[in-house]
Each structure stands twice: as C-alpha cells, then as structure tokens.
Amino acid sequence: MDRRSFIKLTAVTGTSAALASCGVPENQLIRFVPDEDIVPGVAVWKPGVCPLCAAGCGLTVRVMDADADVARNGQLGVVRIAAAKKLEGAPNHPVNRGGLCARGQAAIQVTYHPDRITQPLKRAGERGDGRYEAISWDDALADVVSRLDGLEEAGNQRALAFLSRGGASHRAVLIEQFLARFGAPPPAVYELFGDEVLRRANATSFGREQLPTIDLANAMFVLSFGADFLGTWNSPVAQAAAYGVMRQGRPGIRGGFVQVESRMSQTGASADEWVPARPGTEGVLALGLAHVIMAAALRPASAAGRAGALVDGWSDGLRSYTPEQVEKITGVAAARVVRLARQFAEMRPSVAVVAGPPLAHTNGLFTAVAVNALNALVGSIEQPGGVFFTPQVDLAAALKMSGRAAGAPAPPFRLQREGADDPHIGDAQVLLVDGANPVFTAPRVWGVDQALAKVPYIVSFGSFLDEMAVLADLILPDHSFLEAWREAVPESGATVAVASVAPPVMRPLYQTRSTPDVLLEVGRRLRRPLNLPWQTFDQMLAAAFAALPSASPDADAWTDAQAKGAWSGPVPPGLGRAASLPAPPAARPIAFEEPRFDGDAGQFPFHFLPYPSSAFLDGSLAHLPWLQEMPDPLTSAMWSSWVEINPAAAERLGIGQGDVLEIASAHGSIRAAAVLTPGIAPDMVAMPVGQGHRTFTRYASGRGANPVEALAPMTEPATGALAWAATRVRVSRVGPPDGRLVLFAGGMREHVEEHR
C-alpha cells in the first residue's frame, strides 16, 4: 500500500458509515427563480459604504453569482443571486483611499450571518428570554402606528423616545425630522467611546464642535496623548495611511512620534518613545511642555490666541507648571519634559493629538483644552502637518429643513428626562432603538435595564438579538448595509467636505426593510400624517445631493456621487456648518483639577482601564467570527477576554500568565485571565471592551467578560460623558489557568523565551 492510499483509507475508515446517510441536500431545497440576469463567473465591483464605525470609509464590493439561502413570500429556499462576496477600500474615496481595516473586511459577515434576524418579530415570552414569534410587516407596522396614534390622541407626543448612536448622517436627519414633526424630543444618543469631551474642547478652544483631522503625512513630530489613532480612534484607515507617509513616505525624512499613555496601545507600540504619565495628569504634561517652550522664548505666549487664553496662568507663562512641578504630578522626569518640549517646538511642523483614556477622566476637558493650547502655541492649527477640521455640510440646510442649531453641542445621554424637551429613554411610553446598545455599553450601576423595564413598548430596528434587541416588544429588522441605500458623512479624515453614498449592492436576502423607509411609511400611515416630503430614503438622498455642486463636468452631483460612492468638494455658501462658534462666555479660566476616582486607593489599589478592543470597538462587532478569530495585535489573544497587568504587580500578588483573576470595583466584579505585559503602569490593570455579551449570536454569547459592568458612574461634568477610566479596582487571583484565554499559536514567543 502506498502512502496516498493509506491516507485515504485512514481518512475514510470510521467516519464513512456515519456519513453515508447524509444524502444530497440539494434535492431537498426549494429553488426560487433568480431576480436578475447575471453572467456566471464574471465579477462586477460596486460602490458601498462601510457601516461599522463613524469614519464612513468607502467600499468597493465584488459582486458575483452565488446560490444563497433566502426568504421569499414566507418560504425559505435557495436562489441564484448576484451576491456581494468581498469588500475592499474604494481607491478614490477621499477618506480611506483604497484602504480598509480588518473590521471593515469582516463587515461582509454582517449580511450572511446565520443568526441574522430575517423577518419582523413579536415578543412571545418574557422580556429578555429571547422568545419571539413571526409577524407580518403589515401587522407590525399597524402595531407601531396604533401606539404612536395613541400617544398623539392623548396629547403625549413627548413620550416617544428614540435611541441611536451618534454621528452626522442623512439617516440621523430623517430621524430628527420624524421626531420633530411628531412632537417628540430629539433622539437620545449613546456612544461609550463617544469623544464628546474632545468635541466640546475643540468648540471651546477653536470654535469647532467636531473631531480633528490630523495632517500626519506632513508632520515632522507627533506627540500623542493616549490617542489610538492607528487602531480604534476616529478615522483609523486615513490616519494609518498618513502615518505611513510620515514615517516612510518622504525620502530621507522620518517623522518622530512619541506616545504618552499609561497602558501601551497598538498605536503606542509603534512610537519611538513611550511615556507613561499618571492617569488623568496628561494635561499637566502638555502645559509643562508649553511652559518650557514659553520660558525658553521658542514661541510667544500670544501665539496660542484664544486656545491659550482659556488656560489659567497662560499669559504669565504657566509659572505653576515648571518641569519639577510637572514631574511631581505626572511622574514624568523633569529632564524628559524639557527634552520633549524642545523637540516639540523645534521639529516643525509638530502636532499633538489627544483622545481616549486621558479624556475619560473627570478632568478630561482640562486635558483636551491643554493639548489644544499646546498645538496653538506652536502654530499647528489649520497648517500643513497640523490639526485641520473637515468642512461639514449642514445636512438639514441642504434639504431646506430646520434642524438642531448648526454646531450646537449634543445633549448628554440621560435615562430620565430633565427639561421637557430633553432626550431621554427612561420616561418613554414608546421607545424606538436604532443601533445603540446601552444595556451592554453603559455601567451596570446606571440601571439602564431597570429604566427600560418601565418602558411599556420598545421597538428595535436591530439585525441581531443583542442585549438591547432582546428587550424589544417588536423587532423590525433593517436591511444589511449591502441591501439598502447607505450613506455616511465623515466628520474627519479629509481636508475637504465628504459625503459617502451608495445604492444597494444586492437584493435583500430576507424579509427585512430599510429602517429609513420604515420610518417614512409609519409617518405616512399615522392618523395625523407627518408629511415628510419624501416617499423613500433614496428620494431624500437625491434631494440632499442635488443641493451640492457636482465634482464632475459630465454628471450632476447625485449621479456622480452614486457612481463613485462619494461626493467631495468645497461646501457651497449657506450649506456649511458654522465655521467658528463664538468664544464661550468669560467663565473662569480652565485650570488643572486633580482627577477624581471612584474607590478608595487603599481598598482598590489599581486604576482600571477598559479600552476599545481592536476587533470589536465597543463590543458591537463581537458577533463577527472573523473578528473573534483575529489575534489582538499586542497580546495575540482571540475568542476571549483578558486582563493586562504589569509583571511586577503580578509577582507581588502571585499571579502568573493565564491565571484567572477577579477584578472588583465598588460597583461590580468580573473574571478574566491574566496577561502579563510590561507595557502598563504597575498600578493599573486594563481590559478590552467587547466580550461578555449575554446574548449576541452564537459567536459572542456567553464568551468572556464585560469590563463596563464594573465601571463606576463617574462623569466629566461639562459634557456628562462617562469617565470610563476613573474607576479603581482591586485584583485577586482566583485560580490557575483554565483554558479561557486563547492565544494565537499558543502564546507569546518573547515571553516564553525570556523566562526559559
């Protein structure tokens, strides 16, 4: 017997008997008549818009013939359709320029997910137990309409609440118009890693209530305060491409990069120098640098203008932020402060970036304003190699609608209503939910689920049964992003205004409906119709894009944008969002306040840092198995949760790699496996957010632990944003490694080699 036959025999023996009965399943399938003519085997590429984060990257989608499981007229079967098969970055898109991150690559799994909700569902069991029965679209919409008519008859329109994720988009404008015309408060917006503090700081310092676009490509020196701009923050694809140019794209020139943070992020791992500062004191370091720059007369104090004038003691040269004083507060050596300051002032153009953990403290606004002042001092605002603000189209104005005052700060997320017209969810009679999942991403101690339990009627537009959708009384599943008109209005990532848009790439697989179209239909069917001027969402988009100037001489803006997947160009007069907000009223200047932490330092000796995971961001992507399978760039962990702890601290507590730890705050405790890493301060433990879903499809349910559950209800006072890095915890070892930590290829080679 030769080797080949042997392998064949061993492969077959033992299993063939069990398999013989499987049969040919094709014969049992119902096949539907295909909806369209396609040339088998020939791929076409169509534009798309990535739905997974607010960056709004453009896609190019490969579409080919395929047999797909679909639902038609209530029957499941197989049909040969033109199916989306692969996503890539759109080469000409002004934000991502052909790039696409790993998360975007995995977005294709949203459409074909086996646990996708395929039709309207009505709750059949207790709230939260996940038992649903089928309902027709007609009955489902009639149900919603009768509830809303009920509110209207009772004159209680304010009891309609809408919960969504933030970000500017035409979809958000439609939601705002729907609510305003019905008489309900504006939508409540909840985003765990929402950057409200940075937006508010930019409004205060520069009059721009938005995230910055960093011109990394032209910078010579980048000083980042906690911003994970290569991994999870803002527009990572645009930033990573520009970062590549800064480091390697200019012959003979390599830009310098220093990262200040107390837990090494994916971005920090790329830096020339990693500077750990005590949590919540990063702003002091920024002002320390500004002090040195002004004291050495490298730049005059007046160069910082309004951004500097906001800071207490700026005009006197920040005398209370001497390098020695800064060392005492931040733990960064005085000599290092002086050296960094000289580098920052002399390696021009230089730029400072701040985001993430430094702003997730009770003094986050101070930190952001301090870094803004440092940027202004060296003249890096709206200059090559500095900070830009992407011009924004006022979407409501383009549709000739009245919207929220342009550039006005978004109201904070609140469970209970304060002012009569404040957004809320807790006092609602009817709650509509689009995308947000605060049950998972808000601290348990806020009591989101208790507040939702009091809402009599919850409607979810979700495609998956997550912790929020499972509380819904009615689920009206949205199309996947490849099956419907999609759009996004990127807040940053380009120096010109951008609006991404794409027509449906493929026909819907199931009996789902596009949520904007559902809202428009509900608006028409109400007893007192809302008179929204569009029949369908694409009509609304056509109207909005018609107001923009065309980027091509051959086609109008709408046709051109559909073909390319994006519109970009100068904002026509009258359609721009306010270029500059007025300076805030002369309040007292902003000064350093000690960050406040929840938990006594004696009882809870560690700072606790939950951070957005590279794979799942805030956990909304944990249902995609490709992302579960993706090794974390720093620890190589996958399919699991882990706690990062400094080896010195671990030794003191007798903790080894993979040991099961209990992390307890005053508000809750979680268990996860230990990962020993030198890239974290000895008085800190960090944990990625994203796992620990109670229910979120077969891939994420019951896997790992959710660090947000243990967070304290600390907030940044000016914005009301959750200060998610302001909780202290104690750490205890509860057991040896038990297999819950899965590392790629069995472990970190460096670690094994070092400790041999």
Place this chain on the structure above:
Amino acid sequence: MCAAAVAAGAACSWYEPAASSTSIAPVGPALPGQPGGVFTTARPTVGAAVDDFLNRPSEPRQPIEFPHDVHVGKNVACEFCHEGVDKGPAAGLPSVRTCMICHEAIATDRPRIQQITALRDKGLDLAWQRVYGFDNEDSVRFNHAPHIRAKVECATCHGNVAEQTVAQRSVEHTMGFCVNCHNERQAPVECVICHY
C-alpha cells in the same frame, strides 16, 4: 464528537473553543424565519467531501429529463440557453425563465412543459445539477469565453449532445485532455494559464 454531531444532523463547529464563562448562559430559543446552519463550507456534507477526496463524482440527477437532442435538432444554439458561455468563465445553466421565453407558446400541451410552467407560476426554479466542472480544491480554473473566441466546438469537450437527452459526462476532463488540445492548437501550456 464531531462524527456524533454529524450523525445527529447538527452542524459541527471546528474552530471555536467552547464558551468560557460559566455564569452567563446564552439566550437559547431559535427565532422564527432563520435559515440556521453555519457559514458556508466548501461541501454541503462530509459525505460529499469524502466523495470529492476520492475523486468519485456523483451521477447528476436532473430535476426534469431535459432532451438536448430535441432542442439541438430544432437548431436552438447552445448559447441561447447557456448564455454566459461567450461572456465569461461559466456557461451557466438556464433558469426556468429562459425556458419560458419559448415555451410560453411552444409545445404547451406536453406534460413536462406544463410541469415547468407550474413551477414558474409558483415562483420556483429548476435545481439543475452540474455535469462538468472543477472544484476549488482542484486548483485549476477554466474560462469558457476565450475557448469560444478560439472557435473550439462545444462538442470537443462536451461530446455530441445532439445524441443525448439528459447531458452525460461523455468526456473526461483530465489535464492530459486539456494539454493535448492546447499543444495541437499551439495554445499556451504554461502552468499559470490554468493554475492561478
């Protein structure tokens, strides 16, 4: 364990480690209207995979006994039904809609035609099975269109279908078969012409 799962008719999960947390149980009941299953594997069943591994193609069983001889005899061109043949890699199998282009009016009294008309009226299609073709694992790709452009007769590779009712696999598509013809016609025989 997997063999048991297959025998029980359940899908096998090969890669994911078991859920790690003990305290939280996933919410269980299936939702109405979900097709279920896992992400598509290369083979519908392990049995099909074994057959494939042993190079043991199953005899195609067509949903209706389609008479190629009658259609070719009436001078219906091959590409009328296999319309992708001069456009791309796959010739394609016609949907019932293609049949109805003619049979809306022609031979409507025959039982087989009434059968497919009824299918069409229900919105259903014919589940044709492939007779020829390569699998991904064969690491070879074939593109019909350039062969049509080079005026290779359909019969060269598919036999004389004018003499067949239901299409039979009358020519074995081995590598030698391809290379011989390429040599005769001085078509390229570099590996990457087909293996890419």
